[in-house]
Amino acid sequence: MKSLAIAATGMNAQQTNVEVIANNIANINTTSFKRARAEFTDLFYQMDRMQGVPNTAGSSPIPEGANMGLGVRSAAVRKLHIQGALSQTGNTYDMAINGRGWFQILGPNNDVLYTRAGSFNTNANGQLVTLDGYQIDPSITVPQGTVEVTVNKTGQVFAKLDTEVNPRQIGQLNLANFVNEAGLEPLxxxxxxxxxxxGTPVVGLPGDAGYGKINQHYLEASNVDPVKEITELISAQRAYEMNAKVITASDEMASTVSKGLR
Structure with a gap:
């Protein structure tokens, strides 16, 4: 019976759905985390009767055919790059992007990676780095003797030294935009x-048209909504149970047929 295989595809789909929801909930407090959503498509159809052809010679074309669906499959797990709430931390090197854009980071092999998690700090050389020690691109170095670091909305970084009256500019933060942010590969x-x-990154300055502004002393929170996730978890659970009941019903029907043939 085809219903057994069809219901099995439904159970597999809902299992994937639950796994995506579980990852969202697990990262509810992860800085700048973007929730994901499982996307599904129906499987190809088995055609028992084609629409639009005459039923018999000389008759009019039939308006509807008979196409039997064969289930569902996972098509994608889409990251939803929606702005998260800004949370004030008071930390000098915490920076949040209010709007579009990504910080550029030099990865382990000096390849350029991208993040919205602006929880930065300085390393032993005074360079601005991520929590994993990766440098910001372009590099920004805080000089020794700095008593205060200020980052304005447009990404200009200033340092006030204990030997100077006026702060000096020590760097400029850039932001990168992408045509299709959902196409970025999470690492x-x-x-x-x-x-x-x-698509390739388009680099610009914070505050320019199409780019967000920098908020110092803030971090972007996860955009996971716990109420929405729990609601979707319950829905996925019920859908899984219904598919399981279809398998049970199909098995009982097949058992009835086999007993009747004995």
């Missing part, structure tokens, strides 16, 4: 990688 550690699907 873990709040880092993303450019792909063919995302």
């Amino acid at each position: 873990g550690g709040n880092l993303y990688k450019e792909t063919t699907a995302s």
Whole structure:
């Protein structure tokens, strides 16, 4: 019976759905985490009767055919790059992007990666780095003797030294935009990688048209809504149970037929 295989595809789909929801909930407090959504498509159809052809010679074409669906499959797990809430931390090197854009980071092999998690710090050389020690691109170095670091909305970084009256500019933060942010490849550690699907990055300055502004002393929170995730988890659970009941019903019907033939 085809219903057994069809219901099995439904159970597999809902299992994937639950796994995506579980990952969203697990990262509910991860800085700048973007929730994901499982996308599904129906499987190809088995045609028992074609629409639009005459039923018998000389008759009019039939308006509807008979196409039997064969289930569902996972098509994609889409990252939803929606702005998360800004949370004030008071930390000098915490920076949040309010609007579009990505910080550029030099990865392990000096390849450029992208993140919205602006929880930065300085290393032993005074260079601005991520929590994993990766440098910001372009590099920004805080000089020794700095008593205060200020970052304005347009990404200009100023340092006030204990030997100087006026702060000096020590760097400029850039932001990268992508035509298709959903096409970025998540690498873990709040880092993303450019792909063919995302398109090439377009680099600009914070505050320019199409680019967000920098908020110092803030971090972007996860955009996971716990109420929505729990609601979708219950829905996925019920859908899984219904598919399981279809398998049970189909098995009982097949058992009835086999007993009747004995």
